[in-house]
Amino acid sequence: MMRWTLTFLLVLGSAALSAQRSATYDSERQVRLEGAVTRVEWVNPTAFLFIDVRDSSGVVTGWAVEVGNPIDLERNKWTRQSLRIGDVITVDGAPARGPNRQALARSIVHKATGKRLFDVPAARSTGSGRAAPAPRWPDGQIRLGPAPGQKGYWAATGAKALVDSTATNIRMNDEGLLANLADADRVAPMLPWAKALYLLRQRTLLKDDPIARCMPPGGPRQFQMPNGVQFIEQRDTGRVLVLMGGGNRNWRVINTDGRPQGQAAEVVLTYYGTSVGRWEKDALVVDSIGYNERFWFASGGLPHTEALHLTERFSRPDLNTLKYDVTVDDPRTYTRPWTGGWTLQWVPGEDIEEYFCEEGKTP
Amino acid sequence: MTRLARVAAALVIGLAGFGTSVLAHHSFDAEFDSNKPVTITGVVTKLDWVNPHAYVYLDSKTASGEVKRFKVEMGPPYALVRGGWKRDTLKIGDTVTVEGAAAAKDGSDYAGSMPTTQMRLASGQKLTMR
Amino acid sequence: MKRQVCAVIIAIASSMSLYAQEGRLSLGSTKDQKGFWEIRPGLGGAPRPADVPFQPWAKALYDYRQSRTDLYPPLVRCKPSGGPGFFNAPGFEIIEVPEQQRVFILNIAGPHSWRVIYTDGRPHPPNPRPTYLGHSVGRWEGNTLVVDTVGFNEKQWMVGTYPTTERLHLVERISRPDLKTLTYEATIDDPGAYTGPWSLKWTINATSKSQWIPDGEIFEYICQGDN
Numbered sequence: 001m002m003r004w005t006l007t008f009l010l011v012l013g014s015a016a017l018s019a020q021r022s023a024t025y026d027s028e029r030q031v032r033l034e035g036a037v038t039r040v041e042w043v044n045p046t047a048f049l050f051i052d053v054r055d056s057s058g059v060v061t062g063w064a065v066e067v068g069n070p071i072d073l074e075r076n077k078w079t080r081q082s083l084r085i086g087d088v089i090t091v092d093g094a095p096a097r098g099p100n101r102q103a104l105a106r107s108i109v110h111k112a113t114g115k116r117l118f119d120v121p122a123a124r125s126t127g128s129g130r131a132a133p134a135p136r137w138p139d140g141q142i143r144l145g146p147a148p149g150q151k152g153y154w155a156a157t158g159a160k161a162l163v164d165s166t167a168t169n170i171r172m173n174d175e176g177l178l179a180n181l182a183d184a185d186r187v188a189p190m191l192p193w194a195k196a197l198y199l200l201r202q203r204t205l206l207k208d209d210p211i212a213r214c215m216p217p218g219g220p221r222q223f224q225m226p227n228g229v230q231f232i233e234q235r236d237t238g239r240v241l242v243l244m245g246g247g248n249r250n251w252r253v254i255n256t257d258g259r260p261q262g263q264a265a266e267v268v269l270t271y272y273g274t275s276v277g278r279w280e281k282d283a284l285v286v287d288s289i290g291y292n293e294r295f296w297f298a299s300g301g302l303p304h305t306e307a308l309h310l311t312e313r314f315s316r317p318d319l320n321t322l323k324y325d326v327t328v329d330d331p332r333t334y335t336r337p338w339t340g341g342w343t344l345q346w347v348p349g350e351d352i353e354e355y356f357c358e359e360g361k362t363p
Numbered sequence: 364m365t366r367l368a369r370v371a372a373a374l375v376i377g378l379a380g381f382g383t384s385v386l387a388h389h390s391f392d393a394e395f396d397s398n399k400p401v402t403i404t405g406v407v408t409k410l411d412w413v414n415p416h417a418y419v420y421l422d423s424k425t426a427s428g429e430v431k432r433f434k435v436e437m438g439p440p441y442a443l444v445r446g447g448w449k450r451d452t453l454k455i456g457d458t459v460t461v462e463g464a465a466a467a468k469d470g471s472d473y474a475g476s477m478p479t480t481q482m483r484l485a486s487g488q489k490l491t492m493r
Numbered sequence: 494m495k496r497q498v499c500a501v502i503i504a505i506a507s508s509m510s511l512y513a514q515e516g517r518l519s520l521g522s523t524k525d526q527k528g529f530w531e532i533r534p535g536l537g538g539a540p541r542p543a544d545v546p547f548q549p550w551a552k553a554l555y556d557y558r559q560s561r562t563d564l565y566p567p568l569v570r571c572k573p574s575g576g577p578g579f580f581n582a583p584g585f586e587i588i589e590v591p592e593q594q595r596v597f598i599l600n601i602a603g604p605h606s607w608r609v610i611y612t613d614g615r616p617h618p619p620n621p622r623p624t625y626l627g628h629s630v631g632r633w634e635g636n637t638l639v640v641d642t643v644g645f646n647e648k649q650w651m652v653g654t655y656p657t658t659e660r661l662h663l664v665e666r667i668s669r670p671d672l673k674t675l676t677y678e679a680t681i682d683d684p685g686a687y688t689g690p691w692s693l694k695w696t697i698n699a700t701s702k703s704q705w706i707p708d709g710e711i712f713e714y715i716c717q718g719d720n
Contacts, residue, residue, distance in 0.1 A: 148592050214571070214717050216605075232590060232597065236524040241588070243597070249573070249606035251599050253711070265449040268414055268440050270713040294718060351611075354624040356573050356604060414712040415583050 176300020201301030219297030538695035571716035658685030
């Protein structure tokens with residue numbers, strides 16, 4: 001019998017599984033496992049527990065139990081010492097599709113004490129209910145970072161699908177999977193080839209998302225990832241850096257020194273594009289070109305080509321809110337430019353935690 | 364494992380790894396012999412327009428009819444642009460001649476561009492390659 | 494009179510030393526001196542194995558890694574590396590953000606990622622989750638940024654083929670005596686693998702292969718794209 005090392009998976013309480021998880025686990029079914037912990041793998045982005053489950057005839061089978069993101073677990077006082085080798089636990093969760101003895105845990109109870117080791121981890125605190133004003137630089141310009149002496153970063157905890165703003169009420173999960181494929185036409189004005197590709201990606205549950213191979217979240221995708229982003233505004237040198245907590249902890253440069261945008265025929269094609277930005281009143285407007293085609297620029301599998309030209313607008317109506325709007329202009333993919341957006345939430349008093357992508361595991 | 368990665372690995376083991384990268388960013392003189400200029404005529408199969416060096420790949424037929432696949436390192440794109448290059452200057456299938464590149468010291472089908480290295484395009488135009 | 498003059502000189506000297514401190518060169522790019530640190534292989538600086546106080550298991554692992562020319566460090570497969578391993582070719586930038594009491598280091602290759610060094614006086618957390626980059630706190634000692642890091646995982650080869658463990662306590666000293674010079678010293682204090690601390694040092698200057706590139710800019714290189 002092949003002994004698996006199981007890692008703990010913590011279900012983050014959301015009814016909708018992530019795309020990768022949807023492909024791996026069957027949320028329509030439930031499995032209950034009881035067994036002794038044989039190993040704990042406490043790694044980003046998902047922790048795993050391994051348990052030996054003994055059936056009624058005494059046959060022991062190893063199971064892998066996915067428990068979720070260690071960072072979220074630790075917020076809820078769950079640490080890698082919470083369980084010891086040999087502890088017997090009862091796991092309720094969604095079983096993996098196919099033959100693998102693997103499950104995504106929804107709850108875990110420590111058998112001896114009856115203690116519920118976790119339920120749905122509490123949602124991250126996103127600051128006070130009162131909308132305090134956004135911090136500003138001495139000259140009055142909005143700060144995209146913390147006020148002096150403070151710390152914090154931006155998290156995409158709310159709805160964050162990239163959808164044409166003219167569309168309303170499209171039901172979609174956190175990863176951009178449509179509840180109803182017939183809504184595809186309204187998501188974005190796609191050319192026929194693009195719509196066909198989009199539908200294929202949707203039907204296959206986004207299983208080919210390059211994110212799973214640790215490819216970068218270029219374009220708006222970086223603002224849809226868990227683990228947050230922060231902006232470093234180098235006003236003297238004329239740059240804004242975007243430091244990401246997701247993807248592979250990448251960084252991206254926005255030049256705000258007034259240089260002209262690069263020439264499409266001359267720029268090196270990259271994952272994060274070539275970006276120039278300027279402040280227009282209280283919004284940082286960023287123009288980007290020069291994207292390669294090796295990544296998915298938004299969740300849900302929306303296609304793009306090297307002709308992609310993005311205009312992003314960042315504004316901060318209050319301390320806790322970053323309003324992100326992006327105009328997508330790719331005449332080889334879409335019939336016209338279109339605009340979508342969402343907001344990110346300020347996480348006060350905290351720092352981005354380290355996360356590096358491990359291939360095959362979801363962020 | 365690409366050749367570059369193997370070079371990187373060798374550097375790691377030899378030099379305790381400091382300054383290694385998967386790019387195997389090299390010293391020109393360690394890899395190429397400036398005193399051995401070569402001329403390569405061939406058909407363009409690929410252009411990698413990337414930092415920190417662009418690369419062009421040419422299929423070149425020898426006198427005996429054997430086809431050798433040459434790789435030529437060029438300068439960084441921002442410098443090439445100053446010399447008149449664009450990302451789409453070369454088309455796959457163009458016949459071009461690289462004049463005065465430095466041959467690889469290990470004898471492989473690899474050459475590096477020096478400030479004097481030039482490419483004669485299918486149109487007859489000449490561009491410096493660094 | 495002489496005593497008064499001395500007192501005045503001392504007073505001026507003390508205040509000037511404050512200005513000298515404030516007047517030190519930035520470790521990175523500034524408005525008037527833009528650029529980045531270009532790294533070429535061969536930075537060197539590690540001691541010879543004979544001078545490293547290995548524990549026997551660590552020496553065995555070191556020898557094994559050295560013996561296998563087909564065994565590549567995780568960096569070559571696009572995995573990250575903290576500490577000295579972060580300063581890899583083709584280069585990096587150091588960005589001081591005194592207003593946020595942080596120093597960031599951005600590398601081009603490796604996973605194209607960023608280190609953060611907290612200079613706000615915070616302590617290390619008591620039981621840090623082991624990570625690739627660890628938890629770094631920093632302070633200035635004159636012109637030298639002293640970075641103290643704990644909480645490394647064991648999935649990386651941070652110091653070439655020399656092993657490290659979760660018990661590593663790394664102290665890095667970084668300074669920029671002049672525009673083109675960067676000095677780096679890392680002390681490896683790892684009771685899990687060594688019987689005592691040991692150091693590596695390297696210097697970038699006007700004559701080294703690695704160089705400060707004036708007006709140069711860091712660029713994108715994504716390891717996964719080529720591997």
